[in-house]
Amino acid sequence: MLNFATEQTVVEVGHVKAGGQPGEHPTVLFGTVFYGKRFQELDDGALSLAEGMMDTGHRMAELTGVPCVVDVYIPSEERIRPHLEFVLEHVEKGEAISVDAPEADVREALLGYLDEAGVLDRCVYNSLNMGFTDGEREALGAHAPAAAIVLGYNPRDFSTDGRMAILEDGAGLMDKGLVDVAREAGIGGLLLDTAATPFDHSAGEFLRALPVFKNKWGLPAGCAIHNTVESWLWMKSFRRGKDNVEGKTAFRTCDAASNAIVTALGGDFTYFGPLDNAPHIFPVVAMADKFVAEGAQDYFGIAQGEDHPRRKLG
Amino acid sequence: MRTTVVGSMPFTPPRQSMMRSLWDGGDPFMSSLEQSVQLQLECGVDIISDGQTRRGMVELFTIPLRGIRQKARPEIIGEVEYPGPVTVPDVVRAKEVVARYLAQEAANGHGRGVWEPQVKGIVTGPFTLVRSCVNEHYSTERDAAFALARVLNQELRELSAHTTHLQVDEPFYSVEMPEYAKELVARTFDGVKGTRWLHVCGDASAIAPRLAGLDVDVLDHEFAGHPELVEAFADLDFEQSLGFGSVRSDDLRVEPPEEVGALLQKGADIVGPERMYADPDCGLRHLTPDSARGKLKALVKAASGL
Numbered sequence: 301m302l303n304f305a306t307e308q309t310v311v312e313v314g315h316v317k318a319g320g321q322p323g324e325h326p327t328v329l330f331g332t333v334f335y336g337k338r339f340q341e342l343d344d345g346a347l348s349l350a351e352g353m354m355d356t357g358h359r360m361a362e363l364t365g366v367p368c369v370v371d372v373y374i375p376s377e378e379r380i381r382p383h384l385e386f387v388l389e390h391v392e393k394g395e396a397i398s399v400d401a402p403e404a405d406v407r408e409a410l411l412g413y414l415d416e417a418g419v420l421d422r423c424v425y426n427s428l429n430m431g432f433t434d435g436e437r438e439a440l441g442a443h444a445p446a447a448a449i450v451l452g453y454n455p456r457d458f459s460t461d462g463r464m465a466i467l468e469d470g471a472g473l474m475d476k477g478l479v480d481v482a483r484e485a486g487i488g489g490l491l492l493d494t495a496a497t498p499f500d501h502s503a504g505e506f507l508r509a510l511p512v513f514k515n516k517w518g519l520p521a522g523c524a525i526h527n528t529v530e531s532w533l534w535m536k537s538f539r540r541g542k543d544n545v546e547g548k549t550a551f552r553t554c555d556a557a558s559n560a561i562v563t564a565l566g567g568d569f570t571y572f573g574p575l576d577n578a579p580h581i582f583p584v585v586a587m588a589d590k591f592v593a594e595g596a597q598d599y600f601g602i603a604q605g606e607d608h609p610r611r612k613l614g
Numbered sequence: 615m616r617t618t619v620v621g622s623m624p625f626t627p628p629r630q631s632m633m634r635s636l637w638d639g640g641d642p643f644m645s646s647l648e649q650s651v652q653l654q655l656e657c658g659v660d661i662i663s664d665g666q667t668r669r670g671m672v673e674l675f676t677i678p679l680r681g682i683r684q685k686a687r688p689e690i691i692g693e694v695e696y697p698g699p700v701t702v703p704d705v706v707r708a709k710e711v712v713a714r715y716l717a718q719e720a721a722n723g724h725g726r727g728v729w730e731p732q733v734k735g736i737v738t739g740p741f742t743l744v745r746s747c748v749n750e751h752y753s754t755e756r757d758a759a760f761a762l763a764r765v766l767n768q769e770l771r772e773l774s775a776h777t778t779h780l781q782v783d784e785p786f787y788s789v790e791m792p793e794y795a796k797e798l799v800a801r802t803f804d805g806v807k808g809t810r811w812l813h814v815c816g817d818a819s820a821i822a823p824r825l826a827g828l829d830v831d832v833l834d835h836e837f838a839g840h841p842e843l844v845e846a847f848a849d850l851d852f853e854q855s856l857g858f859g860s861v862r863s864d865d866l867r868v869e870p871p872e873e874v875g876a877l878l879q880k881g882a883d884i885v886g887p888e889r890m891y892a893d894p895d896c897g898l899r900h901l902t903p904d905s906a907r908g909k910l911k912a913l914v915k916a917a918s919g920l
Contacts, residue, residue, distance in 0.1 A: 402634075402637060404630065429633050430629050430632065430633050431629050431630040431632070431633025431634065432629075433630070453633065453636050455632040455633075455635060455636070455642055455643075456668070456669050456673070457669070457673060457677065457684060458677075459677070459683070459684030459685075460684075461684050461685055461686065462684060473626075473629060473632070474629070495636065497636070498639070531639070
């Protein structure tokens with residue numbers, strides 16, 4: 301098992317703890333709600349689906365001991381209030397949520413809303429990346445969330461060093477690294493994302509970067525490895541067809557297993573895609589957490605609490 | 615007298631569009647390639663580049679080539695292997711931009727008659743690459759250089775299907791030209807059909823006699839930044855044409871056409887205008903777009919007078 305010489309920070313947001321030495325805390329799983337064609341119209345069917353997805357995530361977290369964080373996808377300014385109000389009604393008071401808006405202007409407005417709603421202190425901002433605007437940077441300073449995913453995506457250099465450079469000094473694309481940008485904005489909890497890239501775009505490097513990032517910064521590290529599996533060209537072809545059971549089974553298996561690779565390499569969190577995939581993701585990650593925890597205790601003396609999957613799923 | 619560029623242009627895509635490429639799988643460097651090609655065409659350059667905006671000249675090859683891993687300096691850790699075309703797709707895209715531009719110009723009644731801009735293919739030379747890497751695999755630097763030459767030869771062969779102008783950049787030769795340079799250049803260009811260019815920036819006056827002995831068609835150097843090169847070549851008996859760097863690539867000042875013309879005349883006095891290509895001293899990556907535009911326009915105007 302891996303163990304790091306650098307002191308490892310545990311980031312606490314709401315109900316979750318991410319980071320520390322491998323085996324100390326279970327992997328934190330972020331599952332997305334409100335993403336995709338199913339939510340194009342926000343009708344009763346869509347809301348019912350969203351509620352069901354969150355129930356599934358909560359149930360799997362309770363069952364396995366692997367923490368679940370609802371990642372709220374927000375495609376436009378108009379969807380900020382309805383998406384967040386709905387989610388906040390269906391999570392526990394004080395429960396951490398993650399917010400994900402691809403457009404900078406939406407992110408700026410979103411931060412203001414989160415402040416107004418009084419939930420910045422349990423919010424994970426997904427993500428601070430090289431595409432940030434001046435307006436976004438100002439908004440982060442004015443409405444700093446408790447934690448942020450800081451994304452090490454470097455379009456010029458997909459190597460581990462290239463991904464590190466984006467976080468450390470801006471890699472020649474920005475005047476400073478994203479870690480400094482986040483800290484200057486007053487964001488206390490940083491979760492470093494090694495930036496999952498497709499196969500044939502140095503996919504091995506974002507995995508290799510997991511222990512490298514943890515060793516360098518002593519901060520939680522993870523990624524959205526689901527995106528690599530989702531964009532895998534062979535798998536897209538293999539799983540095509542509504543009635544293709546074999547193909548769909550292969551995809552679900554690979555999707556679940558990919559998250560376990562992150563845990564095995566010392567990762568602290570993953571974004572696993574749609575929240576309704578939780579039933580096939582959580583048990584696999586819980587199993588990986590058990591392996592890592594057992595090894596961490598046997599060799600490094602790191603003990604786990606009663607809610608850890610190692611204890612819960614004996 | 616025909617005009618060309620050495621390679622790089624001063625464009626970078628907006629950060630936001632580079633970020634979006636992670637999510638939508640698009641190529642964020644298409645915009646900087648198009649801007650680069652557009653600028654060269656608007657200035658009337660005859661042999662253009664794709665702008666080399668994707669990466670620096672070393673990383674452009676050390677990242678995709680197998681057997682090299684990226685660290686603070688790239689490290690050669692295994693047999694260097696060719697992964698398939700590296701710069702070819704951008705040359706193809708640049709040619710598409712040229713075709714669209716010419717069609718648009720013709721439609722607007724601005725066709726320039728027989729002007730047929732071409733896109734050149736450019737690779738970083740094996741000696742420059744080996745000197746930019748830490749060699750952890752090959753027994754000697756020479757072995758590593760020839761392994762890289764073999765791979766770059768494959769890229770040049772691929773490029774030659776799309777262009778007749780093929781350039782190898784060896785800036786390190788002005789620092790140290792290895793005793794095996796002649797063989798290395800020959801190996802790099804082995805079997806490659808087309809006009810073969812060797813670009814060496816910096817002060818190449820001391821190695822001018824050795825450069826003249828290389829089997830290439832065009833020797834391309836920084837005559838604006840190193841005027842001593844004029845004398846070095848004036849004293850030499852050589853068969854190649856000259857890529858005559860006649861505007862500075864390290865200075866934002868836009869030289870007036872008369873100044874550029876006076877320098878070009880010095881080259882014409884050595885080899886005659888028919889054996890010259892007018893170009894900037896080196897890549898224009900470090901300039902501003904406005905400065906690059908001004909310099910290229912001055913260059914084209916000056917060259918047209920010779």
